[in-house]
Amino acid sequence: MGQDDGYLLDNRQAEAGTRxxxxxxxxxxxTFRHFERVGIDAGWRCWEVGAGGPSVxxxxxxxxxPGGRVxxxxIDVSWTGNDATEGVEVLRHDVGRDALPPGPFDLVHARLVLVHVAERDAALRTMVQALRPGGWLVVEDADPALQPLICPDEYGPEQELANRLRTGFRQLLRQRGADLAYGRRLPRLLREAGLADVEADAYFPITSPACDVLETATVQQMRDKLVAEGLATDEEIERHLANIAAGRLDLATSPMISAWGRRPTGDGSPPLL
Structure with missing residues (x-):
């Protein structure tokens, strides 16, 4: 995602690429495991919603x-730079507000998008409408309320500080309209949207070097807002960043809940995979 009204982590900030x-x-x-699960194949037409970075x-x-389309x-496509990639079309588009892009698609995917979108119900409808009969929707969103601690093993003051700063971050997210319990609702929402064969699972690292990198970039990106809201001091933020750099923290993430479902063909025939 990018710089939406009130979106906390702006793609234009220096730390965005690191994140x-x-x-x-x-x-x-x-994510790729779930793509394999739905059977993605050559020639498919895919829509990556809220692309953010280029890896997916x-x-x-x-x-x-070459026979497919991506x-x-x-809402911010600055991550693409000026390089055109064969087989990929990049479009500035707000999934919660803008008209449906030309489709239909065999696969629509969004990761860490809907939890931040104020018009998330409209966005989900748009993605479902973009599917061809038999096409698959894969939605992945965090659920910070399900596991709110960045240090689940809170055994000392360094871990307590990390969790307190994470609480402040969640408060900022809520103020900007994020639904911190959205991930757990995804299976129900996909069924209510009319999708069939709905399944879901969850994944989150307990500790990883990439978690350290992510937390450092996130804190640097939001530090001014944390201080301005009285949720942390500059000294506390510097101390937390030093703790991360020293390797003294086992940093986790919120659970990433992945849910997937298929648009029915409507005539009882097999899915058009």
């Missing part, structure tokens, strides 16, 4: 081959 790389290191393998788009382009959309 994208860390998120890719943490979650791409799980590149994987999709490789898998669908549409990558976001």
């Amino acid at each position: 994208f790389d860390a998120l890719a290191a943490l979650f791409d393998a799980s 788009v590149a994987w999709l382009r490789e898998r669908v081959g 549409l990558a959309t976001d």
Whole structure:
């Protein structure tokens, strides 16, 4: 995602690229596993919603081959630079507000998008409407309320500080309209949207070097807002960053809940895969 009204982590900030790389290191393998689960193949037409970084788009382009199509959309497409990639169309698009892009699609995917979108119900409807009969929707969103601690093993003052700063971050997210319990609702929402064969699972690292990178970039990106809201001091933030750099913290992430479902064909015939 990018710079929406009140979106906390702006793609235009210097730390955004670092965050994208860390998120890719943490979650791409799980995302690609779900793509494999729905049977993505050569020739598919795919829509990557809220593309953010390039890693998922590149994987999709490789898998669908020259006969396929990948549409990558976001409200900020600065991550693309000026390089055109064969087989990939990049479009500035707000999934919660803008008209449906040309489709239909065999696969629509969004990761860490809807939890931040104020018009998330409209956005989900748009993605479902973009599917061809038999096409698959894969939605992945964090659920910070399900596991709110960045240090689940809170055994000392350094871990307590990390969790307190994470609480402040969640408060800022709520103020900007984020639904911190959205991930757990995804299976129900996909069924209510009319999708069939709905399944879901969850994944989150307990500790990883990429978690350290992600937390450092996130704190640096939001530090001015934390201080301005009285949620942390500059000294506390500097101390937390030093603790991360020293390798003294086991940093986790919120659970990433992945849910997937298929648009029915409507005539009882097998899915059009």
